[in-house]
Structures are given as structure tokens and as C-alpha cells.
Amino acid sequence: MSEPEETGGTARRAFLRGALGAGVAGVAATGIALHGRGTAAAAPADQPAVPFHGVHQAGITTPAPPHAVHVSFDVLAANRAELSDLFHTLTERARFLTAGGTPPDPGISAPPTDSGVLGPTVPADRLTVTVGVGASLFDDRYGLKARKPAGLTSMVTFANDHLDPAESHGDLSLQLCADNRDTVLHALRDLARHTRGAMQVRWRYEGFSSPPRPAGTPRNLMGFKDGTSNLDVNDSALMDKMVWLQDKTDQPWTAGGSYQVVRRIRMLVEFWDRVSINEQENMFGRRRDTGAPLDGNQETDVPNFAADPIGSAIPLTSHIRRANPRTPQSDASRILRRPYNYDRGVDDVGNLDMGLIFVCYQQDLLRQFETVQRRLADEPLVDYIQPVGGGYFLILPGVQDAGDYLGRGLLA
Amino acid sequence: MPPTVRSRLAGALPSCALACALVLSGCAGHDSQSEALTVTVSRGNCGTGWRTPHSGAQTIQVSNVGTVTTEVDLIDPATGGVYAEVEALAPNTTRPMQLTLGRASYAFRCLAEDTDAVTGPTIQINDGPPPPAAAVLPITNQDLTGAVAQYHGYVATGLGTLATNVAALVQTLRGGDQAASRSAWLTAHLAYERLGAAYDTFGDFADKIDGMPDGLPGGVRDADFTGLRRIEYGLWHGQSPASLVPVGSQLATDVAGLRADFPKERTDPNDLPLRAHEIMENALQFELTGQADQGSGTGLATVGANLDGTQAVLKALTPLMSKRYVGWPQVGTWITRTRAVVATAHRPDGTWIAPSALDPQTRKRLDASVGQLVEVLAPIAAIGDVRRTS
CATH class of the missing domain: 1.20.1420.20 (M75 peptidase, HXXE motif)
Structure with a gap:
């Protein structure tokens, strides 16, 4: 072999793997290089793992562990073959990371294959890796135009949004959730390390969910319980109706997938803290202390809007009433929320930058999220919040087994 | 350009005036095909106890029970290529060598300071697929x-x-x-x-x-x-x-x-x-x-x-x-x-x-x-x- 030549081409399946894949497995171009990697030893049985294989990707209807990172990437793969490489690599790394195990020792052939952040044996730690694609991936770069579902658009700018273009949209989304923050960051480092040439981070949100205070649904950083009324993920018929894409769509390959909305919603917490409790509660429509609807006594009480047509107990403009009017007409617009709180420093005027990483899943963006969002336009709460970025993504169908990979239907 | 000097050469190692003894104890990984095994090394020997290895994922615990810091490599005896190494293994310390063994020949090579390399007996693994990664020839x-x-x-x-x-x-x-x-x-x-x-x-x-x-x-x-x-x-x-x-x-x-x-x-x-x-x-x-x-x-x-x-x-x-x-x-x-x-x-x-x-x-x-x-x-x-x- 000669010295490295400057060349425009690169071996299929090999371009991402030179350092990290081939160096360990020694079969750069065969496509099996990474299948066995990181499986030198299985994770201890007491480390809870969320199954990676399935009809649907994990991280949507699986329980939400307390730590999350949502990242949007710009895809830079030079061609469709490299895009396929990217999805194979993501699949293989996700398969290992979510199962846990002992990363292989590369001997003298390369630096360590793992960052070591989680110790010599990587625990599963209930890690989920959930991958989606944005509308922009279906432009003319990879010949995917004919594969684009009509329902996948770029995120709409709503009336009360203050979106930063650099913090919006993206070709590919990654949601990583786990029981511990180091696990999430370890996974992000691993995935980025294996895909540097094929994609680059566009924006990144880190979220956490609070423990119950003192009980029930976790609170957001406005002090209110957030997610009390949510779709029941254990009702599989309901999930098929509201969350999962079915095969009778314009793009049958998307069956088993879902639409994801991620939005960073800044909360103007200093301003909020100067608002009286009655005004706060009227804006949400719930008691701050118990989470009960304003016409009820307990968090679990179901608000009865029909009995309160003029909003004397729960104002007509309140968040819960606008978001879900609980009418036969509004039923189909319900969404599966999976939110996280965020905290990221200080802004230019000395206020704390914190708020909500709003994440929801649905079968139809227009019928569900956008319909809800339009009902919420100009609700009183908008003075205290600012959506600043995010995007819409199509969560790919699940990886069925060890021979399957993310995006198989997309690239088939 | 800022200097980012990195030294990878260890300092002088203590001389090996006395017998150098290593114990290599290999424990089965999580591969049911593997058996627990113990490998002992004494002066002039390196890995004599490693008798019945099988292919598959392994964690071999390498212990230096001697008095001299020693580098231990697992090599392909035919070429001298290295499958795994434990560098500068100090006396009375144990470090794991993790790798997936395949159908191939292996030997341990022990390099104590001021002492010629000692290569242990060749071990032939006759089951499983070939090693997933080829041994890499070290550079001197x-x-x-x-x-x-x-x-x-x-x-x-x-x-x-x-x-x-x-x-x-x-x-x-x-x-x-x-x-x-x-x-x-x-x-x-x-x-x-x-x-x-x-x-x-x-x-x-x-x-x-x-x-x-x-x-x-x-x-x-x-x-x-x-x-x-x-x-x-x-x-x-x-x-x-x-x-x-x-x-x-x-x-x-x-x-x-x-x-x-x-x-x-x-x-x-x-x-x-x-x-x-x-x-x-x-x-x-x-x-x-x-x-x-x-x-x-x-x-x-x-x-x-x-x-x-x-x-x-x-x-x-x-x-x-x-x-x-x-x-x-x-x-x-x-x-x-x-x-x-x-x-x-x-x-x-x-x-x-x-x-x-x-x-x-x-x-x-x-x-x-x-x-x-x-x-x-x-x-x-x-x-x-x-x-x-x-």
C-alpha cells in the first residue's frame, strides 16, 4: 500500500470506520465490522436495559428516565451510500450502548474504543436512543424526495415564537434518555465520535425531569405539575390511533414510526415569580400546590369543562382548557407529551435561562401538535414563555432484529 | 502553535537483578465456552500455565508477582504481532487484558527491564472464528x-x-x-x-x-x-x-x-x-x-x-x-x-x-x-x- 492518496472517493461502508471500526475489527469494508464490537462481555444482569429491537423505537412509550439530551444534526454524508453508512453506524452503536457491555480492547492498534466515562463495563442504565429525520433530509442531496411523507414539514413558526434559525430544524434528531446524566453524555460522545465526518451537531438540549414534589406528576420550573393529563402509553390501541404511523399512509415504509416535536421553551421565571398565585393558577387552570384542576380537589380529578361553560372555575383562556378542550372534536388532536426541564446558564440581562424542553409524539403533526398549538395562540401564559428553537422529525420505524438497521425502509 | 509535549516513554525502570516472576491468571469472560485458567510465569518463563484456552471474549487478569516492572504482550508467535499489551506492569499489581480470542496461535511475551524478552509457550486455539482483529507488528x-x-x-x-x-x-x-x-x-x-x-x-x-x-x-x-x-x-x-x-x-x-x-x-x-x-x-x-x-x-x-x-x-x-x-x-x-x-x-x-x-x-x-x-x-x-x- 502506498502513502495515503488524496482521493475523492471512499470505500462504501468504510469511510466512518477507519479509526474506530476497522482498527478494531479489521474488516473495514465488509459491513460486519461493528456488529460484534462492544460485545466482548455482556452487561451485568442487574443493569436494567430497555430492549433496542422492536417494531417501534424505544424512548417514546417507554418510561421516561430522568435525564435526556435532544440533539439535532446536519447530515454531511457525501452521497447516499455514506448516508446508509451513517444509519448503520448509528444502529450498531445504539445497539451496543443500550445493551451495555465491555468495550473491546483495541490492543496497540488504536486509542481506547470507549471514553471510559462509565467505567470499564458500560451499564445499560435504561438508556434509549431514538433517531428521527427532518424534512430537510429529503431534499435533492440523497435522492430521497420520493420517500418523503407529506406529513413531514419543517417546524412551523407559531404566533408567539422567537425562533433562532441556528437552533431550529435539522436533518437528523437524536434523543438519548437514561437514568443518569453521565450515561446520556457517554452515549452522545460515543455516537458523535463514530459519525463525525457524516454529521455535525446543529443544536443540543439537555433536560432533566424532577422527582415528584411531593407526589404525582413531576413539576416544571414554573412550579406546576406538567403532564398530569397525558395519553396512556399502556393502551396499545390508543397508541396505534394517536402515536404510531400505520401502513396505510402515503409512505408505507414509515409504519411503526412517529412524528416528534422538540421545542425549547424558555420560561421567564423571574417575571413568573412576581405574578400572584391566583393569576398563575388561572393561566394554567390548575392549582399549583396539588396539581388539581381548579374545579377539583386532587391532581387526578378530571376537569369538567362542560359544567363550566363560561369559565367561572377554569378560565376559558387557561392552558389546560385551550390545550385539551375535552370535546369530541378535540379528541383526535391529543398528543403524547414527554417533556424535560432544562437549565442552561444566564442571559444577557442577568436572568436565569431555564425552562422546558417540550417533546411530544403523535401520528399526525397537523392534526395533533399544530392543532393544539393554534388553540394555544395568545393564551395568557405566552407572556411568560418564549419558544426559541426546535424542530419536527419523523421518528424512524424500530429496528426489528440484529440484521435490521435504522432507516432500512427509508433507503430501501 | 502551542507546545503540547506528550511523553510516552516511561522513565527508567528498575533493573531486574532478581528473578522476575509473573502470574497470569485468565478468567473466563462471559463466554460460556471459556474456562477459568491460570497462567504462571517465573524466571525465564512467561505464561506456562495457560493451557486450555478457547475462542471468545476473555478477560485475562495479568499479575506481576515478581520484583521488576514488566511489559506483557499477547502476541502471534509466528510474526511477533501484538494482540494485546499490558504496559509497565509494576510488581504486585494486576491489570486486565480484554480481548476476543480466535482460532489462532498465541503466546505471551514478557519484557522486563534490562532483561531479554522471554516468550512463553505457543498456545493453539482450535475452535471458533479467526481473531476479529489482526495482530499489529510493534514499532521499535x-x-x-x-x-x-x-x-x-x-x-x-x-x-x-x-x-x-x-x-x-x-x-x-x-x-x-x-x-x-x-x-x-x-x-x-x-x-x-x-x-x-x-x-x-x-x-x-x-x-x-x-x-x-x-x-x-x-x-x-x-x-x-x-x-x-x-x-x-x-x-x-x-x-x-x-x-x-x-x-x-x-x-x-x-x-x-x-x-x-x-x-x-x-x-x-x-x-x-x-x-x-x-x-x-x-x-x-x-x-x-x-x-x-x-x-x-x-x-x-x-x-x-x-x-x-x-x-x-x-x-x-x-x-x-x-x-x-x-x-x-x-x-x-x-x-x-x-x-x-x-x-x-x-x-x-x-x-x-x-x-x-x-x-x-x-x-x-x-x-x-x-x-x-x-x-x-x-x-x-x-x-x-x-x-x-x-
């Missing part, structure tokens, strides 16, 4: 001699070019023409950056010739801020070329000093494989971020020159690396891609778009290319780490 000081000499020659020639370009820069500064001075400065600066790989062999000269104001109490006004970066600062901050002549003269003196000194300097053979990725690691950290920019916005020209320097290192290492590093062809691919992005920043009039001024898509392509390039360069340093074999 001797192996690197030719590469170091070749690279030394490259630097010596480059220093001559640098001296010529610096003389021209001083002359141009005297003439007082700002545009001409900026152009002459860039030529001289790139001549220096092309040497990149050698920065830590330049010692104090590196700071004198190309030091940044960072870390100086007075910053850009510090008397110790001198050299090419100081001239850049002046030329892009309204200082007249003529006023920079003294800095230029000092620079010429420092370059002459380096040229006189360099032939006497010994290049640590270990440095060469390290430079293979460190030049571009530095380019990423200081040029892509704009940290090193003193106003010229020519960071991407520097990246291009650093690629030249990287390729000089790679050229010298080619005979050693092309057979040892399975990802070697990737290196050329990503150098090509990086150069293509860099080229888009070079305007027809010869000036450069600063990294921060690139359009977002080009910027992402640059980050992706350089990011992947340093990933594929990194194994060269691991493979090229100088090792004993006898």
Missing part, C-alpha cells in the same frame, strides 16, 4: 530511524525557506506598503506552519517565532509577544509596516538561531507518530476556533499549511504504517475532503475567508472533515508508540 526505535531522518530533512529544508521568506518580509516592512507586507507576512507564516509537526522539537524558538499573546501578562502589549503573530497583530491593527521592522529583525535572528540549532537537536522517534494527529488537533483547537487569529483571518490558510506538515509526517511513516493500520486509506480520503473545504475559503485575490465568516453549511463541512480526519489519524500514534520487541 530502530524501525523509526529512517522516517525520522527523512522528516528531519524535510524540516531542515523548510527552515531554509522560512529564513528566505522572513528576510523578504523584513524587506517589505521597510518599504512601508501595507498590502505587500500582509502578503509577505502570510508567505512567511505559512512557511512556518508547514513545519508544524516539529514544533516541540523547536524548544524556546517556537514561542519566539510563532508565540501567541495568550498567557503573557501584558497580552498583545507584552514585550515578550514577538515573532510572526506579533507582526500579524500589527499589520491588522493599524500599525505601520515600518514600525514593525524591529520585530521582523528579531524574528529573522530567531529563525537563524533555530536553523543553526536544529541540526544538533535530536528528534524523539516517538514524536513522529504523535505529530501525525497532533498537528491537526492543534489546527482544530486554535485555527478553526479562531483563537490564534491576530487579525488576518487566515486561519484556513494555516490549516492548509498544517495539512502539508501532516502529509510530510505521513510520507515518512508510510512504509511502517501502510501495512499495520487498516484504516490507512481513510487518511487520504479525509485529507482530500479537508483540502477541498479549505480551498473554498481562498478568494481569487489571494485573501482568505476567516473560519468564523464561512457560510454555515461550509463551516459544518469543515468541522466534519477535520473532525473525521483527526479520528482516522489518531491510531497512527497508538501503533507508532515505540515498543520493545526483544
Whole structure:
């Protein structure tokens, strides 16, 4: 072999793997290089793992562990073959990371294959890796135009949004959730390390969910319980109706997938803290202390809007009433929320930058999220919040087994 | 370019006057095919107890029960290629060797300080698939001699070019023409950056010739801020070329000093494989971020020159690396891609778009290319780490 030549081409399946894949497995171009990697030893049985294989990707209807990172990437793969490489690599790394195990020792052939952040044996730690694609991936770069579902658009700018273009949209989304923050960051480092040439981070949100205070649904950083009324993920018929894409769509390959909305919603917490409790509660429509609807006594009480047509107990403009009017007409617009709180420093005027990483899943963006969002336009709460970025993504169908990979239907 | 000296050679090891004894105890991994096994080593022996290994994932606990720090390699006895190593295993310590064994021959090789290598009995594994990764032939000081000499020659020639370009820069500064001075400065600066790989062999000269104001109490006004970066600062901050002549003269003196000194300097053979990725690691950290920019916005020209320097290192290492590093062809691919992005920043009039001024898509392509390039360069340093074999 000669010295490295400057060349425009690169071996299929090999371009991402030179350092990290081939160096360990020694079969750069065969496509099996990474299948066995990181499986030198299985994770201890007491480390809870969320199954990676399935009809649907994990991280949507699986329980939400307390730590999350949502990242949007710009895809830079030079061609469709490299895009396929990217999805194979993501699949293989996700398969290992979510199962846990002992990363292989590369001997003298390369630096360590793992960052070591989680110790010599990587625990599963209930890690989920959930991958989606944005509308922009279906432009003319990879010949995917004919594969684009009509329902996948770029995120709409709503009336009360203050979106930063650099913090919006993206070709590919990654949601990583786990029981511990180091696990999430370890996974992000691993995935980025294996895909540097094929994609680059566009924006990144880190979220956490609070423990119950003192009980029930976790609170957001406005002090209110957030997610009390949510779709029941254990009702599989309901999930098929509201969350999962079915095969009778314009793009049958998307069956088993879902639409994801991620939005960073800044909360103007200093301003909020100067608002009286009655005004706060009227804006949400719930008691701050118990989470009960304003016409009820307990968090679990179901608000009865029909009995309160003029909003004397729960104002007509309140968040819960606008978001879900609980009418036969509004039923189909319900969404599966999976939110996280965020905290990221200080802004230019000395206020704390914190708020909500709003994440929801649905079968139809227009019928569900956008319909809800339009009902919420100009609700009183908008003075205290600012959506600043995010995007819409199509969560790919699940990886069925060890021979399957993310995006198989997309690239088939 | 800032010095980031990394020493990979351990210090002197204690001599092995007494018997050296190692116990290698191999525990089955999580592969049910594997059995627990114990390997003992005593003076003149290395791994005699390792009798019934099977293929599959293994964690072999390597214990040094002797009195002398010892390197233990698991090798292919036919070629001397290394499957796994435990470096500098101190007495009374145990370290794991994790690997997946395959249908192949294996042996342990023990290298105690001041003692000839001892290779244990050959063990044949007859089940399972071949090893998932080929054994890598270690590289010795001797192996690197030719590469170091070749690279030394490259630097010596480059220093001559640098001296010529610096003389021209001083002359141009005297003439007082700002545009001409900026152009002459860039030529001289790139001549220096092309040497990149050698920065830590330049010692104090590196700071004198190309030091940044960072870390100086007075910053850009510090008397110790001198050299090419100081001239850049002046030329892009309204200082007249003529006023920079003294800095230029000092620079010429420092370059002459380096040229006189360099032939006497010994290049640590270990440095060469390290430079293979460190030049571009530095380019990423200081040029892509704009940290090193003193106003010229020519960071991407520097990246291009650093690629030249990287390729000089790679050229010298080619005979050693092309057979040892399975990802070697990737290196050329990503150098090509990086150069293509860099080229888009070079305007027809010869000036450069600063990294921060690139359009977002080009910027992402640059980050992706350089990011992947340093990933594929990194194994060269691991493979090229100088090792004993006898």
C-alpha cells in the first residue's frame, strides 16, 4: 500500500470506520465490522436495559428516565451510500450502548474504543436512543424526495415564537434518555465520535425531569405539575390511533414510526415569580400546590369543562382548557407529551435561562401538535414563555432484529 | 502553535537483578465456552500455565508477582504481532487484558527491564472464528530511524525557506506598503506552519517565532509577544509596516538561531507518530476556533499549511504504517475532503475567508472533515508508540 492518496472517493461502508471500526475489527469494508464490537462481555444482569429491537423505537412509550439530551444534526454524508453508512453506524452503536457491555480492547492498534466515562463495563442504565429525520433530509442531496411523507414539514413558526434559525430544524434528531446524566453524555460522545465526518451537531438540549414534589406528576420550573393529563402509553390501541404511523399512509415504509416535536421553551421565571398565585393558577387552570384542576380537589380529578361553560372555575383562556378542550372534536388532536426541564446558564440581562424542553409524539403533526398549538395562540401564559428553537422529525420505524438497521425502509 | 509535549516513554525502570516472576491468571469472560485458567510465569518463563484456552471474549487478569516492572504482550508467535499489551506492569499489581480470542496461535511475551524478552509457550486455539482483529507488528526505535531522518530533512529544508521568506518580509516592512507586507507576512507564516509537526522539537524558538499573546501578562502589549503573530497583530491593527521592522529583525535572528540549532537537536522517534494527529488537533483547537487569529483571518490558510506538515509526517511513516493500520486509506480520503473545504475559503485575490465568516453549511463541512480526519489519524500514534520487541 502506498502513502495515503488524496482521493475523492471512499470505500462504501468504510469511510466512518477507519479509526474506530476497522482498527478494531479489521474488516473495514465488509459491513460486519461493528456488529460484534462492544460485545466482548455482556452487561451485568442487574443493569436494567430497555430492549433496542422492536417494531417501534424505544424512548417514546417507554418510561421516561430522568435525564435526556435532544440533539439535532446536519447530515454531511457525501452521497447516499455514506448516508446508509451513517444509519448503520448509528444502529450498531445504539445497539451496543443500550445493551451495555465491555468495550473491546483495541490492543496497540488504536486509542481506547470507549471514553471510559462509565467505567470499564458500560451499564445499560435504561438508556434509549431514538433517531428521527427532518424534512430537510429529503431534499435533492440523497435522492430521497420520493420517500418523503407529506406529513413531514419543517417546524412551523407559531404566533408567539422567537425562533433562532441556528437552533431550529435539522436533518437528523437524536434523543438519548437514561437514568443518569453521565450515561446520556457517554452515549452522545460515543455516537458523535463514530459519525463525525457524516454529521455535525446543529443544536443540543439537555433536560432533566424532577422527582415528584411531593407526589404525582413531576413539576416544571414554573412550579406546576406538567403532564398530569397525558395519553396512556399502556393502551396499545390508543397508541396505534394517536402515536404510531400505520401502513396505510402515503409512505408505507414509515409504519411503526412517529412524528416528534422538540421545542425549547424558555420560561421567564423571574417575571413568573412576581405574578400572584391566583393569576398563575388561572393561566394554567390548575392549582399549583396539588396539581388539581381548579374545579377539583386532587391532581387526578378530571376537569369538567362542560359544567363550566363560561369559565367561572377554569378560565376559558387557561392552558389546560385551550390545550385539551375535552370535546369530541378535540379528541383526535391529543398528543403524547414527554417533556424535560432544562437549565442552561444566564442571559444577557442577568436572568436565569431555564425552562422546558417540550417533546411530544403523535401520528399526525397537523392534526395533533399544530392543532393544539393554534388553540394555544395568545393564551395568557405566552407572556411568560418564549419558544426559541426546535424542530419536527419523523421518528424512524424500530429496528426489528440484529440484521435490521435504522432507516432500512427509508433507503430501501 | 502551542507546545503540547506528550511523553510516552516511561522513565527508567528498575533493573531486574532478581528473578522476575509473573502470574497470569485468565478468567473466563462471559463466554460460556471459556474456562477459568491460570497462567504462571517465573524466571525465564512467561505464561506456562495457560493451557486450555478457547475462542471468545476473555478477560485475562495479568499479575506481576515478581520484583521488576514488566511489559506483557499477547502476541502471534509466528510474526511477533501484538494482540494485546499490558504496559509497565509494576510488581504486585494486576491489570486486565480484554480481548476476543480466535482460532489462532498465541503466546505471551514478557519484557522486563534490562532483561531479554522471554516468550512463553505457543498456545493453539482450535475452535471458533479467526481473531476479529489482526495482530499489529510493534514499532521499535530502530524501525523509526529512517522516517525520522527523512522528516528531519524535510524540516531542515523548510527552515531554509522560512529564513528566505522572513528576510523578504523584513524587506517589505521597510518599504512601508501595507498590502505587500500582509502578503509577505502570510508567505512567511505559512512557511512556518508547514513545519508544524516539529514544533516541540523547536524548544524556546517556537514561542519566539510563532508565540501567541495568550498567557503573557501584558497580552498583545507584552514585550515578550514577538515573532510572526506579533507582526500579524500589527499589520491588522493599524500599525505601520515600518514600525514593525524591529520585530521582523528579531524574528529573522530567531529563525537563524533555530536553523543553526536544529541540526544538533535530536528528534524523539516517538514524536513522529504523535505529530501525525497532533498537528491537526492543534489546527482544530486554535485555527478553526479562531483563537490564534491576530487579525488576518487566515486561519484556513494555516490549516492548509498544517495539512502539508501532516502529509510530510505521513510520507515518512508510510512504509511502517501502510501495512499495520487498516484504516490507512481513510487518511487520504479525509485529507482530500479537508483540502477541498479549505480551498473554498481562498478568494481569487489571494485573501482568505476567516473560519468564523464561512457560510454555515461550509463551516459544518469543515468541522466534519477535520473532525473525521483527526479520528482516522489518531491510531497512527497508538501503533507508532515505540515498543520493545526483544
